[in-house]
Amino acid sequence: MQLDIDIRKTLHSGKRTFQLQVRFQSVSQRIVIFGPSGSGKSLTLKAIAGLMRPDHGHIRLDGETLFDAGAGIDLAPQARKVGYLFQDYALFPHLSVRQNIGFGLKRGWFNPRAAEKSEAVDYWLEALHLSHLAHQMPGELSGGQRQRTALARALVAEPRALLLDEPFAALDPLLRQRMREELDELQRRLQVPMVLITHDPEDVAVFGEQVLALHDGMIAPPEASPQPGVLPA
Amino acid sequence: MESAWTALALSLKVAGCATLLNLLLGVGVGFLLARVRFVGRDLLDTVLTLPMVMPPTVLGFYLLVLVGRRGWLGAWLHDSFGINLIFTWQGAVIAASIVAFPLVFKPARAAFEAVDGQLEQAARVLGVSEAAIFFRVTLPLAWRGILAGLLLAFARALGEFGATLMVAGSIPGKTQTLSIAVYEAVQAGQDDVANTLVLITSVVCMVVLLAAGRLAPGRIANQ
Structure with missing residues (x-):
């Protein structure tokens, strides 16, 4: 997967403002965005899926421009062909x-x-x-x-990429371990590229082929990121 | 006795049409108010809720001013299409619709607001169009709340008196609905007719309320 992101977004909530400024390129099959809650992880994932519109910048996936503020391109979520796993799964209850x-x-x-x-x-x-x-x-x-x-x-x-929002956070610890193994195995079998966001170092250890540490809306320099033991072959 | 059934049939026709009209308008306006942020949203909500608290005769007066032969809408309808709403059952439908409207759009708005927006987002990412999301996710999840409101609106429209009398009058067999017939019967001293009419009205209203109770939101929380 080729993912090229350079986005900026300013959010206002009452008197507080939050600046999201995320820029990275990756050719990795497994990207983990790691950071505490409120660091802008979910916003970044939503921007890729088209559920949040950045103010500036671009998002390109496998050479296709999904969003480009300068060129006025903003593909609808329906047209982006990505899979999204919501934190509490968002299954249709009916x-x-x-x-x-x-x-x-x-x-x-x-x-x-x-x-x-x-x-x-x-x-x-x-x-x-x-x-x-x-x-x-x-x-x-x-x-x-x-x-x-x-x-x-x-x-x-058959999405081009699978976006996972804290996929194991809603599970109890024992189950979390098992589902992590299941997803790991599934991803290897399907070779579907994934972007996973998490605040759990365990997820980083298992899925982090490339790890981006996000803090206060900014990607931290690589040396500050926790690097997993396994690097891409 | 014959006239009692005529009045009931007319009442059901008027209330049915008013409910159908409110299904479209109430659901539409409820959805708009729930999902679209715009200047004056709260004011619009308040204005649309007015029929719930205003005396029906006042509403009827407003309607006369609006759709009467000399009203600006009424004059236009008459001149352009030859349509006259005053003293017709269609006029009664409009009066009943307006009186019952808040009973539909209020619960509809609440029901739409209670639908988890994340489910709609999930549907978007899955490639389903916005219109399809409304019919496949939003509406099915809000449906029970809307239906309960519609039943109440039907009951309210069935019992409508003041605005209907002002706009449609009381022409037996044409615009004399059940509740107006009760009034006329009592005025004319026909107590036996009044008894029958009151009994019919009570039974119909009970049935509607029971149905609405079964659909109340509390019962469906775990569906």
């Missing part, structure tokens, strides 16, 4: 696991029917061990099952 996964495959004004057949959905139900839960509603699932459903929903559309 749709079953199967319908959630098939949601993005279905165009038009109607949701996929509960019994709608789809090979791609079946494949991902199988791949993420969700087949027996296909007809359950999100409210009936455990944390790990929810995350797997959200992952399947994001991956079924």
Whole structure:
């Protein structure tokens, strides 16, 4: 994945202002943006997905310009073809696991029917061990099952990159360890590039092929970033 | 007795049309107020809530001024299309719609505001168009709250008296709705007719309220 980001955004909240100023280029398959809460990690991820519009700068993914303030380019989130895993998964509460996964495959004004057949959905139900839960509603699932459903929903559309917002923060520690291993294995198998944001050093150790430390809206110089033991081959 | 059923049928027709009209307008305005920030949003909300607290006769008077033969909208409708709303059942629909409108758009706004914006964002990233997101995510999640409001609006429209009388009058078989027929029957000393009408009205209102209660937001929190 070629990711080229140079964005600036000023946010006002009451009398406080927050300056986000993020610039980096990467050809890594696994990028981890690491930083405390309130450092601008989520904003950066949202900017890549098109859910937050920067004031200045550009975002390019694999040579395609997703956003360029100067050139007036701002692709809608729908056109960016990225997968996004929300921190609390954002599963549609009125749709079953199967319908959630098939949601993005279905165009038009109607949701996929509960019994709608789809090979791609079946494949991902199988791949993420969700087949027996296909007809359950999100409210009936455990944390790990929810995350797997959200992952399947994001991956079924074959995104160019997978954006993960604190994917393990909502899980209890034991499960966190297991889901981390699962995601690690899945990413290696699929070779889908990912950008993961986290405040957990454990995530950095497992996923950080390239690590960017974000602090107060700025990327810290490389020497200040915690570098993991494993570097790209 | 015959006239009682005519009045009931007319009431159901007027209330049904008013509810349908409010489904479109109330949901639209509720969504707009919930999602779009603009100058004067709170003022608009207040103005649109007025029918809930103003006497229906005052609303009826405003309506006469607006859509009456000499009202600016009424004159235009008459001159351009030959449409006259005063003393017609369509006029009664407009009166009932306005009186019941806050009962739809208020809960609709609240229901839309209660929908987690992150779900809409998730749908966007999944490639689904904005219009489709409204029909596939936002509306299904807000639907119960909207429906409860619509049922209350239907009940309110069914019982509408003041504004309807001002605008549509009381023409038996044409604009004399159930609640107006009750008034006329009592005025004319026809107590047996009044009894029947009151009983019918009470039963219909009970049914609507029971239905609305079953759909109240508290019941669906865990859906």
